[in-house]
Structure formats: structure tokens, C-alpha cells
Amino acid sequence: MIKIKMYQAEQGDAFLLSFDNENTNMIIDMGLQKTYSDYIKLDLIDLNQRGHSIDLLVVTHVDNDHIEGVVKFIEENGENSEVIKVKEVWHNSYRHLQFSKKDRVLEQEEVSTLKQICSQNMALAEQSGLRDIGIIEGVALAGLLYGFNYCWNEKLDGRAVFKQSKVIDISSDVSIRIISPETKKLDALATRWKSKLESEKYDFTLNNDELFDDAFEQYMRMPEFHSEIQDIARNEKQYSFDELVSLKGRDKSATNGSSIAFIIEYKGYKLLFLGDAHEDNVYDELCSLNGLGYELDFEVVKVSHHGSNNNISKRLLELISSKRFLISTNGRHSHPDLGAIAKIVDSGQKTEIITNYPHEKLEVFQTSIARKQHQVKFITTNEFIVE
Template structure:
């Protein structure tokens, strides 16, 4: 059985993925430092694989106390993270300001814990039943990120999402144009690791905070189109369901009725998920034969609504068979 735990990491990401038949564990991102202390350590004291998708603090900071506990309090097998020393490329020298990523990189070296990069086209075998097809980042996008790594002044910027008392209809939102940033202005997310997880005959898409054009470029490369869609059993949405991390083209190329979100609603000026993201998926995506479309949350939905406003109204849920579900654990056979 494949067991997936969508760990509560506030506005961050952390997933524990287990093959219970083969006793193999993959930890995907670690949220914030308190995520490790109060959530991850309560679930496990060892993992066979650790993947850190990118350098944003809500994904990587929890890995710092985890590695500090290695090897006596927490056991880690293979580590995958895209930092300069994991991927050989000439980079311009300059001041380094992605402090959490640098701290982690130095800590891995200090602990003599080996690590390596992941790029599009590679495959990672987790167990007899689980393999990962890496679909992001591309080699070119990773090289651009690493080239900027040492002169970066700010690794991320908040999405322009804020609570709005003027509710736009779900039908109008579903017709909205793309709002994602250019890859060069969003190069940290363009370098985010994303993969297709295969478990027996099941396909799950874990997008990290991946840029939508990197994903659609890969899907096109393997022959996927609006006429030949990729069928997924579950999709973990990029960047907590932000409207800046999804595209109409991506939606046209997939078939899926189950979407996983990791968020408590966000904070400050960065609130998520976007009502527009849910609307576009609910009205435009192919549901793979299902009447319902399901959005799974790892925090109470009412708390998320209180923080960032309306997601989907009761009337809209009924009209379009949309289900908002509080569920953080998934068992797939």
C-alpha cells in the first residue's frame, strides 16, 4: 500500500510518502523548523529518501534541524537537493543571501551526508513499487538558477493575492487569462523539483512550487496534448494552489479529479489557494470519468476561508459537483 501524509506545515509543504509493503519512506520537503520539531518527528525518526524541492523557506527550513539530528536522533538515506555543490556548473561569484539554503548545504557537508541534484528526465527508484519520473527543473532552468544563486538578494516574492469582498463569479474566473510570472523573474520556482510518482498502475503528480511552463514543456516533449491528455489519479498543486503557478495550457493537458493542497490559508500578502485556481480546474479540467472534482486540504477549510475569503460557495459546490474535503492522509492500493 502507498500511504501519503500531507503534513501540516502552516503555509509550507511537507509530505511523508511510504511504501508499506517494502517499508520504504520518502520525505518530500520539510516545511518550517517547527514543522520538523512538532510534526515530522512525531511521524518517523528515519527516512530512506529526502527530497528538498527548492530553496524557499517554507519547504527547506525544517530540513536544517533534521540534518542537525542526523545520525543519532534521525536517520536519513539519500538526499536530493539542487544547490551549486550538487550540480557542477560555473557560477558567478558574489554575495550569498539564500541563507537557509547555504546553511543547509554547509550542514550536509559538515555531517558528511551525501546529496545530489535532480533534473528533468531522470528516474529515481524508491522501492519495488514506487518510481519517480523527474519532470522539473530542466537542465537549462537549473543552470540559470545556480548562476543566480550567489548574487540572489531575495529568493521569492509574495503572490498578489489578497482578501477581496467583491466576489467574482466562478464562471468568470474560469475564463481568466494566465497570471504566472516569467521564468526569469520566478527562477527559484522554475528550479523546483517536480515529479510523476508511479505506484503500480497509479500515477500521482507532485508539483512542488514548479513553474507551469516547465511542466507543460515536459508534457509536450513526451507527447501529451489537449487531445492526448495525461491521466493522473492525484495531483499535488503547485505553490499551494496559487493562481501564479497554474496555466490554462496545463489544465487542458491533464485528466484528474483529485487535487491535494498543502496550506493553512497563507499569511500577510500571500494568501492561498486562489479561488480562481479552483474555479479554472472545476470548470475546465477533464475529470477522468468522475462526476465530482475533489480538493483535499490538510487544514480546516473554515479556517482557510476565514483567512483568505471565499473559496467555493455552497451553491457552486452543488452546481458543479465540487467537493472541499479535509483529509491529510491517503492510502492507495
């Protein structure tokens, strides 16, 4: 049995997956700070009181609507597991990017520059309730993980979480296949970061100083990196069903391109969690797996980027099948896009589209579903069981 909680994370993602009567537990993102404080924290305290722990916490990428709640949780959880024990965290930071790093102490000018980059995001930090908790420069998730000595990407030997053939065991019954990001998407982040440093100071010394992680994360969380590309949002209702199905989009966000996506395997069940991953990453890797005879039949698919038309395609839906498609959003940025929903409906699958908030605009599809005799149901819930 798998119990899935899809928290009301406003425009973000926050999931708690429990396997085998909570013997194995995973968290995938934690939405905004209030998502953690209002919803997730109470569940974690309850799990802890009943003798359970979190086997894996996955932070798919650094956009605020995925990471902000995690920062607040780690801050409160501290080094002594004040809320609940976390056995491992997956999170890609500056040190997982490929740079030629020198073993030399930073100059004072470089230290000042990195601190200034951190402070550029101070308004966002104040809004999120983040503050100095006594760890040197540890205002971002990386600093908290360092300061509190969390196991961080240990199942990846301390390296980046990226696409690979290795299947990673989380427990005796739960394993993960990572399908995104690929290294060139992480390299795109590295290029943006290096350009930023070069614009601030020529010939910056790149090394493993923890201050780099703080500055990198704060910079990548600036609004310019997670702005939405609205391809059809304002006029989507003017399209016919067939036109919506044919609408194409492409996500160009560097942070979304770095998003961790993976297949969870448990006792014959398969669950595909896509974070905000780019469609090309996902499609290419699933094609490779399919070519090796891997069946792409899922119990659950967490639709990428809150149901954005830029992160889904007809070709992807022709490749996979799923009993449930999960979409996490309160409707901000006009998500889910009608183009994304139309593609799922048109795929002809007998499936449920599950959202964690009601979306009245989805009712527009009921006529098309009846006319084409598609077996698609729209369900709004925050918790369900796969068995």
C-alpha cells in the first residue's frame, strides 16, 4: 500500500509518500514556508511520535515554491531531529556543478561580493521568514545542511543527483530511477552562475567555500529565474479542444531544467514524479528505458510544472500510461494550462486527473469527454491510497 499526500502548496509542490504502513517515507519538496508550517509539520510530528522517520527528502530544484518550506523545516529540525529524523537529503547546489576549482582561500573582496549576492535576495528571505540561526553565512538550504550535518546526496557518493542507469535503493522495497536532469542542464546553471560572478569581479577564485553555495542558491531563487512563460494563458478558452491538443510549448527556465525527476518502484508499482523537469529530458530518458524493454505503465504521474503546456507533449503521453495524473497548483500563472489537460484527455487513457485545489475551468472538458467517450475523471483531493 502507498499513501500519497499532495499538500495545498499554493502554486508549488509538496508531497509525502508512505509505503508499507509508513515503514518507508519520502518527502518530495515542501512548497512555501506556510505549506510546511500549516500542513506538513503536524504530519511529521505525528510520524515521529509513532516511531517513524523520513527515509529521503528530495528537493527537486531551487524555485521558491518547491524549496522554501524545506528551508524552514531544516531550520526548525536542526541537528537533533527536533521534528523528525531525516536519513538523507537530495539537493543539487553549487558544489555539484562542474567547475575547475582552486584550493585557495578567498580574497576579502570575493567574500564581500558573495555576501552582497546573498543580500540581493534579502527581501525574499524576509518575506519567507528566514533569518540568521547562528550558522556562519548559512541563510540558504545548503548552509543549513552543512551546519546541521545532514546526509546529503550520500547515495550518489556526494555527487550531483542526475540521470543515470544505476537504480538506487531507498529501503528494502523502495527504489528510484533518476531520469532528470542530464548534465548539460546542470551545466546551463553553471554557465549562468559563472557569468554572474564574472560580472561582479573579473577572474573569481572558484573553490569549495560554503559561501558559494549560499550565494548560488540565493541568486538562483531570484524572480528572474522562475518567471513564467505564458504561451496561451490569457486566451486559452478561445481554442477548440482539438486546437488545445495541438498547442506546443517549451520551458526555457534554467532552474526547471535542473529539476530532479525520477521513477519510484515499489513491489511492482511504478510512480513517475517529474518536479518541474523539461519535457525533452523526460521524453528522451523514458524512450531509452522503453527501448530496453522497461514498461512505462504507471500508477501515478506527477505532471511537470503544475500542468504547464510547456512541459508536456502528445509524444510523451503516447509513450506512457498512468491510472492517475497529479497536478499541484492553486491556479496561479493560469496553471493548469488547458492545453496540458486536453493532451491528457486526448491520449485516450482510462485515468483520473487529480488536483489539490478545485479548478472550475476544467469543466470545459466534460463535453469533449462525453462526445469522444473518453474515460477520464477529475478529482480534487489532498490524500489517496494506491493498493
